[in-house]
Amino acid sequence: MCSVDSLFLSGNEAIARGALRAGVTFACGYPGTPSTEILEVLSATADRDGRVQAEWCINEKVALETAIGASLAGARSLVTMKHVGLNVAADPFMTLSLTGVNAALVIVSADDPGMHSSQNEQDNRNFAKFAKVPMLEPADSQEAYEFVAEACALAEEFDVPVLLRSTTRVSHGRSRVVARAPVAFAPRSYERSIDKFVMMPQFARQRNRLVLERLAKLRERAERTPLNVLEAGTADLGIISSGAAYTYAREAFPKAWFLKLGMSHPLPVEKVAKLYRSVSRVAVVEELDPFIEDQVRALGLPVVGKEAIPADGELDQEIVFAALEPYLTRRPPRRRRPVMPPAARISAPVPAEPQLPVRPPVLCAGCPHRAVFAMLRKHKVSPLGDIGCYTLGALSPLDSLDSCLCMGASIGMMAGMNKVLGRRAVAAVLGDSTFFHSGVTPLIDARYNETDGIVLVLDNRTTAMTGHQGHPGTGVHLDRSAGPALDIERLCQGIGVRCETVDALDTEAFESALKRELGAQGLGVIVAFAPCALMAPGEQQLTVDEERCNLCGLCLDIGCPALAPGETAVEVSAACHGCGVCAAVCKRGALSVAGEPAGTP
Amino acid sequence: MNGTTTVSFVGVGGQGVLLAANILAQTAMAQGYDVKASEVKGMAQRGGSVLSTVRFGKLVWSPLARHADVVIATELLEGRRALPLLAPQGALICARTIISPGSVLRGETQYPQDIEAAAAARSVTLLLVDAEAVARQAGTVRAANVALLGAASAKLPFNEAAWQQGLAAAIPAKILDVNQRAFALGREAHLNEEVTL
Missing domain, CATH: 3.30.70.20 (Alpha-Beta Plaits)
Incomplete structure (x- = not known):
């Protein structure tokens, strides 16, 4: 088909090969046009050399959580989805920005300008700004191939997930790819770090400051990275562009100056200023939203943007030429000096009196979760956690929970971690309400993908943390009337997962159930059942x-x-x-x- | 600020901090003031620190203030912790109740003993109240929050009728009686103490 050092690849094929070259050893996602082929190619190639585990997940949220688990376990990881898939994965994505990663984690979002096969045309570059993470935008297959390694390096240097944004014309376009030498990567080891991975308020506030500091450092990097190139021209026209739009603009105006953004978030404002020093007319050529344009306008610089370039649909060189051509004969705007944005101030932490003992929230007296954590600690089981009262089990003296990312993340993260470590290295702990909220889909995924692990559902018969609201497991409605109550054990049976319900406060019964699971293979669920202590007054002395x-x-x-x-x-x-x-x-x-x-x- | 008085309530989750704050808010409204309040209660039931702020005046804009004129603390360590919240010349009305946090119980940290000295160092007027003893006298130790509010009431610009309206508006009818007694006993016990606001 093609020679060894010159391949003719689609962007998706290039991303897959780029991932292999970058040392990615775990990849997952949910199919969605135009992203689908990335994992298929990866998997086919992985089958040949056996280095990569790749799998379809039940949805994009579970896929991202699984990839996060793999990254924590020390494997460079890649997760793929179409643009709307990131809406489904937005819950883990937004908080992942706070926790950062261990080994690199690259999130591929394939957007679909023109809605060739999509229900909307959302511009996922906004997600990079929203989550304050860097975004790379390849313009062709060669870049798609190379940018995966660039993204991995950025992810590890800045402890941040990196968004790799493709569009239909990049993913499904084909162009020549020159293969590069593989990137050396030594897998990282996992270390428990609750102030990094347990995002309860006191730790999340600290991490959030780091996110803002990281964004400032990424801005500096965007100025220096070779991915952002100022290309000199001969015409008095400068064009700022990225991705597929760059190729259209380049062809329409071959003599123009270009600021070609491979790393389009954060925006390199100094480079923008430099372009304005070189030419008197500047246009931004971008598909969909005025993402770059708005930021250029915020610098106080005159720019031709969405008044000329359509804000919907795909562009091509004729659209771009017709849109910008009239401006070439008009008198150029006079203002050329930017007003640089000030560095954002980060609020100082509330000064605490250092000598005073802190009073973190604790599990209540009589809380059945304490029984579970004491037993897990005894048997040296370190679970990934979830969101609820039991998140408090991460704190001293129980020290028995390793993570808290978003609702239902524990099971997917466990899957990724155990897949990479090749054993039942970690368990998952989540509450009954959280299980119904977002724990069922990752459990089905774990069954489908043949994940090893133990899932502990701490069933205290209520949504305790928020004040004892009902949920499908209790059947209690908002007005406290009784409705149908779903049985977790039968639900697990329906999924085909081994499940046992035990009294969380019956030490012997719980310990023997745990021992049975610890001695077993595959996937098992233990429902540790005991009502919330605040709802059930103690009867014993x-x-x-x-x-x-x-x-x-x-x-x-x-x-x-x-x-x-x-x-x-x-x-x-x-x-x-x-x-x-x-x-x-x-x-x-x-x-x-x-x-x-x-x-x- | 701007003729608005800020009262912050601090304590441990489960002590009735939010109820006490609501009584004050209702009382201030009964007295004809504009009132705004805000609370942080997500972790309130898990024994963590709780903070609730009530602001009243002729016209109140913000529900939040960095500094309080008065802090009402249902627990000694939380009162001590709240000293930096007080504006200069502010007053701390603090129950003598001690609830040791886990780190103290396990001997990792010391429960502070310096509330008087720390208050004096900040020129904060301190009123220590045996709120639990007063509440017990009224009939239930659970009314300690309201007994404490009674002790603070003499220092706040509301008349007796407004307080009674506030109590009735915020407290369930079933337990109003015992709380009214706790409030009255707390108010009597500290009516003549020197706390200038």
């Missing part, structure tokens, strides 16, 4: 045998607000629910519930 208690601290290590060290033995406050989790961890039988010592050997 905890007593302390002061003779036996030696204040070893094991019970204090489960972080129950009802337990405190006294002078000679632990003291129990009135907040105690009598759940018995402390009694179960006590090795001296000093704590007992309703007179019965629990958990003694």
